[in-house]
Structures are given as C-alpha cells and as structure tokens.
Amino acid sequence: MTRKYIDCREVPSDSHCTVAIAADTDEELLEAAVQHAVAVxxxxxxxxxxQMIRGAFHEGTPPVEAPAHA
Known part of the structure; x- marks a missing residue:
C-alpha cells in the first residue's frame, strides 16, 4: 500500500493555507481533504x-518545504 497526500500549499489562496494531509487509502484521504476544504x-x-480533489493526490508523503510555485 502506498501512502498518498494532498497539499494546500500547491494552490494559491487568500488564506495562504499550509495544511498537508496524508493517508494510507484514497477514501480516507478524500474524506479528510473534503472536510478540510469545506470547513476551512x-x-x-x-x-x-x-473528483477535483482526487486529481490533486500525490504518492508518498508531503515535502517539508513548500512547493516552489506556492
């Protein structure tokens, strides 16, 4: 099983969110990411x-440093 993550730092926003979420399953990651996106x-x-959220998943774990284009 490959760990996956999604990183808010990849998406420019007014809030400058720095949250990254990782999980062992697509379903768990999707639920956590959607809850974050709706609440925050x-x-x-x-x-x-x-579907858009699923398209932003990456394999592995989030990098410590923010992505260069953030």
Whole structure:
C-alpha cells in the first residue's frame, strides 16, 4: 500500500493555507481533504469537487518545504 497526500500549499489562496494531509487509502484521504476544504475554505462538497480533489493526490508523503510555485 502506498501512502498518498494532498497539499494546500500547491494552490494559491487568500488564506495562504499550509495544511498537508496524508493517508494510507484514497477514501480516507478524500474524506479528510473534503472536510478540510469545506470547513476551512468554504468549498461545497459536490461530486465534481471530490473528483477535483482526487486529481490533486500525490504518492508518498508531503515535502517539508513548500512547493516552489506556492
């Protein structure tokens, strides 16, 4: 099983969010990422949004340093 992550630092935002979330399963990562996006960034939980979130998953663990384009 490969660990996966999603990193808010990859998406420019007014809040300059630095949260990165990692999990062992796609389902667990998706639920945590959607909960964060809805609660913190006021996104709407829709099937299209969930698909977009899945598209931002990376294998491995988040880097310590912020991505260069953040």
């Amino acid at each position: 960034h006021q996104h709407e939980d829709t099937p299209e949004f969930r």
